[in-house]
Amino acid sequence: MSRTPSLDSIPLFERLSPDEQDELAELMEPASFGPGAFIYEEGGPEETLYVVTSGAVEVHKKVLPGRLHHLATMEAPTIVGEMGLLTEPRATASVTAKTPVEAHGISRDQLLEMLDEDSLAACKLVYEIGRTLAARMARTDESVANIIVQLERRNARPDHDPDVFGDRLLSEWGF
Amino acid sequence: MTEERLQRVRFFEFLTDEERSEFMDGAQPTVFEAGAVIISEGEESSSLFVLTSGRVEVRKKIPGDRERSLAEIDADREATVVGERGLLGQNEASATVRASSRVEAIRVPREAFRRMISEGRPAAFKLSYRIARTLAQRLTRLDEEVVEAIRDLERRGETDLEAFRDRLITEWTV
Numbered sequence: 001m002s003r004t005p006s007l008d009s010i011p012l013f014e015r016l017s018p019d020e021q022d023e024l025a026e027l028m029e030p031a032s033f034g035p036g037a038f039i040y041e042e043g044g045p046e047e048t049l050y051v052v053t054s055g056a057v058e059v060h061k062k063v064l065p066g067r068l069h070h071l072a073t074m075e076a077p078t079i080v081g082e083m084g085l086l087t088e089p090r091a092t093a094s095v096t097a098k099t100p101v102e103a104h105g106i107s108r109d110q111l112l113e114m115l116d117e118d119s120l121a122a123c124k125l126v127y128e129i130g131r132t133l134a135a136r137m138a139r140t141d142e143s144v145a146n147i148i149v150q151l152e153r154r155n156a157r158p159d160h161d162p163d164v165f166g167d168r169l170l171s172e173w174g175f
Numbered sequence: 176m177t178e179e180r181l182q183r184v185r186f187f188e189f190l191t192d193e194e195r196s197e198f199m200d201g202a203q204p205t206v207f208e209a210g211a212v213i214i215s216e217g218e219e220s221s222s223l224f225v226l227t228s229g230r231v232e233v234r235k236k237i238p239g240d241r242e243r244s245l246a247e248i249d250a251d252r253e254a255t256v257v258g259e260r261g262l263l264g265q266n267e268a269s270a271t272v273r274a275s276s277r278v279e280a281i282r283v284p285r286e287a288f289r290r291m292i293s294e295g296r297p298a299a300f301k302l303s304y305r306i307a308r309t310l311a312q313r314l315t316r317l318d319e320e321v322v323e324a325i326r327d328l329e330r331r332g333e334t335d336l337e338a339f340r341d342r343l344i345t346e347w348t349v
Contacts, residue, residue: 015292063325086311092318115304123300127263127292130307134264137310140317141269 010051010077012128020121027111028104033097039080040091046084048105052076055101061093073098082129085111180227181281184254186305187225194298201287207274213257220261220268221285226250229278231257235270245270250278259306262288 007013007021016024031050033039040046042062057080059071071093074080080095085108114122181187181195190198207213207229214220216236226248233246248255257272262285291299 061322063322083311083315086308087315092315118297118301120295120297120300123297123304126307127300127303130263130303130310133307133310133314134260135266137260137314138264138266138269140314140321144317144321 007051010053012051012077012079012125015124015128016121020124023119023121024106024125025104028106031103031105033101033103035097035099037097037101039095039097039101039103040084040093042091042094044091046081046089046091047108049079049081049085049108049111050103050105052078052080052101052103056098057101058096058098059093060096068094076101079129081108082133084108086126086129086133180254181225184225184227184256186256186259186302186309189305190298190301194301197291197296197298198283198302199281201283201290203282203284205280205282207278207280209274209276211274211278212271213274213278213280214261214268214270214272216269216271217267219265220258221265223256223258223262223283223285223288224272225254225256225281225283227254227279227281230275231272231278232275233257233270233272247275260310261285263303263306263310 007016007025008018013021013024028051033055039050039057042060052074054076056073056075057078058073060068061071063069084091089108111122111125115126181190181198187195187198205224213224213231216234227250229250231248231250232244233248234242235245236242248257258268260266261268262283288299288302292303
């Protein structure tokens, strides 16, 4: 029998009633990852959302050939796989355990099914995820503003067309 | 009347008639004259606007005192939503939305939305799900563009790019 995880200490679940927490907890499977183990591998499937209850995870992406760029380190309690839930079930970066990690996995398909049926428990979870995405979007905007500054500075170069880049980046802006 | 207008609008089409009325209880019909600013870049944007008629222009400041037009939206052709991020987050708007003609809109203030959330009203959570999905898709595309920009700059063999890339990627989380 799998343990029933306690979700009420995790900020993402605070808004859920005990019944709603139980509804999600029942669908969760415990999972452990040893240091260095892949939770998701870049380009591979992202079919499970994990609620990380202890340990730390690292996010890496292959940005340039032959090198892994470190994007983030996240400590428990946190959630990973939320982008896979809301977009495509394919990992855009690798997530590995930095320390021994304890987590609870919930299947993306099951969550999507609940959302399609307007499950309040699932919708409340996604509301909290949405709030973190809104904050992240603001930070990304700043990063992209920096890219544009850099591109504009290269404007004088004859072999470079910063406007094309700038326009492409700008057209994705959220407001 | 305004409820009927909501029915065909992105983010609202999946709600039941009853849920749309719940939103309308806290919403205000608003008119912007040509030239009026609906959302102002750099200021906290705290409402979602459903634009139901008229045209707007979206503009973004570029460092170095310049401004660029990002998009023109014709709400006469299709009602559209701006400011959805303001409902979920508390951040400054990253672009200005200005009326280029007389614009009719329905304003959903964040306070009304938050009240629905704290009352546990499904309509507000359903709307959040759609907004979260839009944000996630936009973030994914933005990340892809950022990666492409980095790769492209790298191919040009610039020497001062290391610092630039680091700055870019610091804020970039998954």
